[in-house]
Structures are given as structure tokens and as C-alpha cells.
Amino acid sequence: MTGSIHPVRPCRKPALTGATLMRDERGAAIVEMALVLPLFLALLMGVLVYSQYFMLAHSVQQAANDGARAAIVGLDAADRRAVATRAVGRSLQAVTGTHTIAVSETAEAVTVAITFTAPPDSILRSSFVPAPGNVIRARATFELPVD
Template sequence: MALAHDRRGAAVVELALALPVLLTLLFGILTGGTWLAMSHAVQQSANEAGRAALAGLTQGERATLATNAARTTLAQTYGVAASAVTVTVQDDGQRLTVTTRYDGTANPLLSLPIVPAQSKTIERRATMLLTGL
């Protein structure tokens, strides 16, 4: 009967049961927060690219300005390599749409195998009106 009331080792057993759940929750919070932060940063880079492109006089110049602005914004904000960012500019003379795509497969917090995450590729758009320029 003495073993039935022995509490030695109970904390270790409880920790062994609770730790996987707590770690999964912690890494889920880190992954979700990182994804939200990167999603916001990619949207902001598309917005900045659209604003920068308004200074261009030709479609080619606007595309160059937009691409440089989007990549610079992400590099300065999160240290994202230019190779992980794809910028597409659609310019029909009336509207300028900048699409910024970030490939997060190299980001360790977006690639944790134990946490199901959103897409590792984040794509955001910004549209600017060119009329009246």
C-alpha cells in the first residue's frame, strides 16, 4: 500500500504528458504570428511599390520603380533576400497593379513540420489609379 500513496516522480510524468501539447501550442503561436507579420509586410511592400511606381513616366520605368521598392521594403523590414520575392506589375495606362509574392520555404518558422500552417507562399496586391497624372 505504500506505493499507492508515493508521489515521487508524479511531476515528471505530468510534465511528460503536458510538454508536447504546450510545445505544439507555443510553436503554433510562433508560426501563426510569423505568418501574420510576413503577410502584413508583403502587403505593405506592395503598397510601397505602387506608391513608388507613380513617379514613373513610362510603363517600363513604373515597373522598375515598383520592383525595386517592393524588394527594398521587404529587405529593410525583415531582411528578406531578393531571391525570395517576386514582383509582378500590370499597367494598362489607367490602373497599376503590383503583385508581391514571398516564398517562405526558407523561413524556418514558416516551415515547422509539427505545426500545420497556412501557405508558405504569401501573395498580396495593391492597385493604384494612374488617371489624372
């Protein structure tokens, strides 16, 4: 065997025909991701926005319940209003946002109404998905003890 050198043939790609292009799956994953990713992100943002809304709505309703429950121990209308306001403040101290409290009283019951507004940097004010609103209202009524 003498030192014969075999010529190196250049590597040729097969010709791209219609049938070959139909079977070629290169880049399919990126196209699928480009179609699915925006939908997935919208769904994820929707879950985050509505979970924060439901958490805040529950907190505001619980604060109204606490205020009305605490108000029944007051001696007169002014005392009940002060007690209810303090109880609502304690319940909402960990929640960021502004709130207003309205305490109304009849001969039979005390009603505490709260209007809560989410802060400007809240995810509820995101425009990526339709949000339920940044103002939450809750009210609770407790009957006064009969003398």
C-alpha cells in the same frame, strides 16, 4: 548507569497497501510533465510559426503597397514598372526569401502583385505543427492621376 547498549532496530518501511499507494504522490510531477510538455511545446511552436507567417505576410503586403505607391510617379508604363520594382526591392531587402514582382497597368490604375517564397530553413517549413504555407501572395492597386 552502566554502559548498556541499546540494540539498533532496522528502519522498516510501512507496507504498501492499496490505500497507501493511492495517497503516494511520488513521481506525480514527472507524469504530469510528461503529459503536458508535448502540448505546451506544440502550442509554443504554433505561436512561433504563425507569428513569423503574419510578420512576413505584413511585410510582403507593405512592399506591394510601397511599390504601387511609388509607381504612380513614373512617366510611362516601363518607368512605372522600374520604379515599382525598385521600391519593392527596398522594402523586402531585410526579409530573406525569394520574391517575384508583377506590375500590371490599365488606363486608370497600376497594380503590383508580389509572390514571396520563404527560404528552405524557415520555421514556416517546420513539420512539427501545421503551417499556413511557405508562399505568400499580396497585391496593391493605386489609381493613376487623371490628366
